[in-house]
Amino acid sequence: xxxxxxxxxxxxxxxxxxxxxxxxxxxxxxxxxxxxxxxxxxxxxxxxxxxxxxxxxxxxxxxxxxxxxxxxxxxxxxxxxxxxxxxxxxxxxxxxxxxxxxxxxxxxxxxx
Amino acid sequence: xxxxxxxxxxxxxxxxxxxxxxxxxxxxxxxxxxxxxxxxxxxxxxxxxxxxxxxxxxxxxxxxxxxxxxxxxxxxxxxxxxxxxxxxxxxxxxxxxxxxxxxxxxxxxxxxxxxx
Numbered sequence: 001x002x003x004x005x006x007x008x009x010x011x012x013x014x015x016x017x018x019x020x021x022x023x024x025x026x027x028x029x030x031x032x033x034x035x036x037x038x039x040x041x042x043x044x045x046x047x048x049x050x051x052x053x054x055x056x057x058x059x060x061x062x063x064x065x066x067x068x069x070x071x072x073x074x075x076x077x078x079x080x081x082x083x084x085x086x087x088x089x090x091x092x093x094x095x096x097x098x099x100x101x102x103x104x105x106x107x108x109x110x111x112x
Numbered sequence: 113x114x115x116x117x118x119x120x121x122x123x124x125x126x127x128x129x130x131x132x133x134x135x136x137x138x139x140x141x142x143x144x145x146x147x148x149x150x151x152x153x154x155x156x157x158x159x160x161x162x163x164x165x166x167x168x169x170x171x172x173x174x175x176x177x178x179x180x181x182x183x184x185x186x187x188x189x190x191x192x193x194x195x196x197x198x199x200x201x202x203x204x205x206x207x208x209x210x211x212x213x214x215x216x217x218x219x220x221x222x223x224x225x226x227x228x
Contacts, residue, residue, distance in 0.1 A: 026113065031214045041115075042202050042219040043155065050214060088154055092213065099145075099168070102154035 004103035006089055009089045018076040022089030024035045025070065031092040032065065033100065034074045038085045046074070046087075076108075084110045118203050118222035120165045124226045127193060135186040135203030143208035144186040145217065146178060147201045156228055161186060162208045193227045200224050 003025040012018045024032070030051045035043040049056045049072070056063045057104045062075040076083055086107050090100040116137045125131050135144065147155035160168035161180040170210050177189040184191075186203055200222040207215040 023116075033216050035219075040221075040224075042118075042221040043204075043217075045216050045218060048216050086152070092225075098158065099157055105152070105156055 002093055004089055004101050006087075006103035006106045008104065009107050009109070010112065012079050014079060014081060014110055016079055016112050018079045018083065018108055018110075020074045020076075020087050020089075020108065022072040022074075022103055024071055024072070024089075024091045024101075024102075026093055027070065030091045031100075032063075033088065033090040033092070034061075034063065035088040035102075036085045037088065037105070041090060047069060077112050079108075081110050081112070084108055102105050116218050118201075118202055118220035118223050121221070122224045122226075124228060125193065126192070126228050127195075130189070130191045130195075131223075132189040132190065133201055133203075135188075135205075135220055136184055137205040137218070138184055139205060139218065141205035141207055141218070142182075142183055143206045144180060145204040145206075146176075146186070146188050146189055147202040147204065151203055154168055155202055159188075160185070190225075193225075195227050198225055199228045 005023045033048040034046045036045050037045050047058050047061055049065050060077045064073045086105040088105045089103040092100040119134045145160050146158040148153040157170050158172045159178040164180045175192050179187040202222045203220045204217040206217045
């Protein structure tokens, strides 16, 4: 079955870049998503990438996809205290069930 | 602000009460989902509705009863819940159909449920 792995914690200083990593096992994974969850809130879709892409940039966010290693990363430039949240990686395979598989989430802590 | 609206935001109920959670979206999405999320964990899928029909039930206990009265609304009826059912209940929606399987889910802010 599908499996999505993330490290549980990341601590960075305000103004630095954050890199959150995710690995997945399903080689047919075609769609990969990053969600942000702030305390007491739902999941906010940040960005997503298709497997025919290697990189996607959106303002301070850069997503890199290494299909060979089944590795996805989310880079947040100039990290701010408001970026403190849990970040979930999710993957979805084409056809069949269209239900995404979520990683356990990475808690990003930004300190001054 | 989220385009998926859930009410109430917080709910405290006893084990013998009956209550309902509500979810509404006006994005024209025809797939709607209920998830349960415990603290510091990823969301766990409970139910999926596709074109107003229940398509997935992840072996959820019968004390949770979903309902999809129309394409914009999704309810979750609760009865005789247990303390371990305390959690954040998230609703999500997306485009339906395999031709739209690349489209992401959009989540509401959830209902924080506490069972006494």
